[in-house]
Amino acid sequence: MAHVSLKNVRKSFGATDVIKGVDLEIEDGEFTVFVGPSGCGKSTLLRMISGLEDISSGTLEIDGKVVNDIQPADRGIAMVFQSYAIFPHMTVRENMGFGLTIARASKAEKEAKVQEAARILQMEHLLDRRPSQLSGGQRQRVAIGRAIVRKPKVFLFDEPLSNLDAALRMDMRLEIGKLHQQLGASMIYVTHDQVEAMTLADKIVVLKDGEVQQVGSPMDLYHRPANRFVAGFLGSPK
Numbered sequence: 001m002a003h004v005s006l007k008n009v010r011k012s013f014g015a016t017d018v019i020k021g022v023d024l025e026i027e028d029g030e031f032t033v034f035v036g037p038s039g040c041g042k043s044t045l046l047r048m049i050s051g052l053e054d055i056s057s058g059t060l061e062i063d064g065k066v067v068n069d070i071q072p073a074d075r076g077i078a079m080v081f082q083s084y085a086i087f088p089h090m091t092v093r094e095n096m097g098f099g100l101t102i103a104r105a106s107k108a109e110k111e112a113k114v115q116e117a118a119r120i121l122q123m124e125h126l127l128d129r130r131p132s133q134l135s136g137g138q139r140q141r142v143a144i145g146r147a148i149v150r151k152p153k154v155f156l157f158d159e160p161l162s163n164l165d166a167a168l169r170m171d172m173r174l175e176i177g178k179l180h181q182q183l184g185a186s187m188i189y190v191t192h193d194q195v196e197a198m199t200l201a202d203k204i205v206v207l208k209d210g211e212v213q214q215v216g217s218p219m220d221l222y223h224r225p226a227n228r229f230v231a232g233f234l235g236s237p238k
């Protein structure tokens, strides 16, 4: 579990300001969802928290420690991408264990952690398969397994379900909710799907053009949207 804090975080690519001064507190164990239209800066924000992208200015703290210059692997954070990013030539076991290769875990340690992740995701019987022998949902579970083996304090999900069909998306959404309860880790989840946001979130952060429009519980945002944009985006009556 971890507390993540952003203070006046900005990001520019060349002359283009993409993130324009974001202040945000994410509490220990909280399920936070970033929503907003395509191009509003959701992925950029997530990539900065993970360390994949530098912050142009401002401060990012994890558990009270400034991590602006700390390498991605040392932040206690794991990211799950939309495109799975699993290797076709590796088995499920190798793919899940890959997250530990960088951490230089011993073979036995690696196997134990992979077994544990496979148990959590109910994939123990699939460990020797390759991605081509898996369904879309199972492949996405492999990507989540790769994050679990690292026992991160914070999980980051960047539209993890957007490549799946509607029925599977609903199943996986429930699974991710369960996973959050089971692991108790902080999770930050990016989506442009209002239903996913409303059902998964403890806290929703609505973004537009690199700025936070409103932060609140799903019910807060639905019943008391701060402006027309939030109301329109979450489908509330205002």
Ligand code: ADP
Binding pocket: 013, 018, 036, 037, 038, 039, 040, 041, 042, 043, 044, 045
């Ligand atoms: P979202 O995930 O909300 O769709 P992104 O964070 O991917 O949005 O992108 C926000 C904006 O930043 C977009 O206008 C995008 O074109 C721009 N952007 C993202 N990454 C780069 C980059 N590496 N170089 C230049 N512009 C970028």
Ligand code: MG
Binding pocket: 042, 043, 044
């Ligand atoms: Mg994105």
